[in-house]
Amino acid sequence: MTIDNAVRTGSDFAELSRRVQRAGLFDRRPGYYTARIGVIATLFVGGWVAFFALGDSWLQLLLAGFFAIMFAQIALVSHDLAHRQVFRTRKPSEIAGRLAGNLCVGMSYGWWMDKHTRHHANPNHEELDPDVVPDILVWSEDQARVAKGIPRFFGRWQAFLFFPLLTLEGLNLHYASARAVLRPGLKRRGLEAALLLTHAVAYLSALLLVLSPGKALVFFVIHQGLWGVYMGSVFAPGHKGMPMLKPGQKLDFLRRQVLTSRNVRGGPFVDHAMGGLNYQIEHHLFPHLPTVNLPKAQHVVRNYCTELGLPYHETGLADSWREALGHLHSVGEPIRREHAH
Known part of the structure; x- marks a missing residue:
């Protein structure tokens, strides 16, 4: 897909926004979020009750996989909170977001x-x-032509290493979070640090108090690894393998969001598993739109893009990964070519 010939017209987004507004899709959906958060919270608490009830058993490894799913679902709720899809104002969004993200x-x-x-x-x-x-x-x-160090080392075969590297994404999120609270500038840094520390102490204490050291280590590896894969599998399909914008390249808001984003088909299961981020185009155009309204917004946005002659890219989940991995392999070619010489 190319963006070189895209028409740059700044007023097009305003018309699209009016159409979405007329469809009532900006309306809040408190019932949906009450039910969604209630189900996730119940499952999360129930999982920990089961964890303590089960005790020092290898069956806990099944719960490690369950908690990988729960962590991802809670992170997706935190994502919606950050975009003010749940609450209209900043303060309750931040309170709930920190409880979901930092503490949970x-x-x-x-x-x-x-x-x-x-x-x-x-x-x-x-x-x-x-x-x-x-x-x-x-x-x-x-980026490949000037890569050094770690990117250069992985760049040659990064398409094959992508999923294995995702097993480290959960740990990377913890590391990046800890690093952020140690640096000045983060808003409410003390509170964020206290919540992160509380999470770490409670999580590790639960593992070490209930499980033998060996089982605790295996539980930790499986849980954090699968969580990382899940998070990567949710967020990567939206943009990886789509056109990259170079320095100095400018597009209006509508085209910048549509041309760099990919939607993923799959029905209700994919909708719930990806937290609505399979409607990446609509989400990027209207980040504060409640997740449950995104499928309806898709009809409006896709029809409007057709009117404008603007490419609207949607694939199945498998094809989204094929395109993303194909892109990763393609852009690594300069490194492979240099090594071959």
Whole structure:
């Protein structure tokens, strides 16, 4: 897909926004979020009750997989809170977001919200999107040509290493959160640090008090590894393998969001598993739109893109990964070519 010939017209988004407004899709959905959060909270608490009841058993490894799912679902709720999909105002959003992110899963709400906001403003921009910084992997051939150190080491075969590396994403989220609260500038840094520390102490204490050291270690590895894979599987399909924006390349808001985003088909199961982020195009255009309204917004957005002749990209889940991994392998070619010589 190319963006070189995209028409740049700033007023197009205003018309789309009016159509979404007329459809009533900006309306809050408190009943939906009450039910969703209630189910997740019940399952999460029930999981810990089962954990303590089961005791020092290898069957706990099944719960490790269960908690990987729960951590991801809670992180997705925190994501919706950060975008003010649940509450209209900032204060309750931040309180609930810190409880969900920092306390329940050990991920800094403030750090993640800052990073994610910058991503939304400039998705797939080589200089401005923090999600495509070449710290481990390279996301464009230009990054590959100048890569050194770790990105250069992994870049040759990064498509094959992508899923194995995702097993470390959970630990990376904990590490990045801890690093963020140790640096000045993070809002409510003391509170965030206290909540993260409480999570870490409670989580590790539960494992070591109930399980033998060997079982605790295996539980930790499985839980954190599967959580990382789940998180990567939810967030990566939306943009990886879609066009990258180079420094100086400018598009209006509508085209910047649509052309760099991918939707994923799959029905209700995929909708719930991905927390609505399979409607990535609509989510990027209207981040505060309640998740449950995204499927209806899709009809409005897709029809409007057709009117404008604007490419609207949607695939199945398997194809989204094929495109993403194919892109990763393609952009690593400069490193492979240099090594071959």
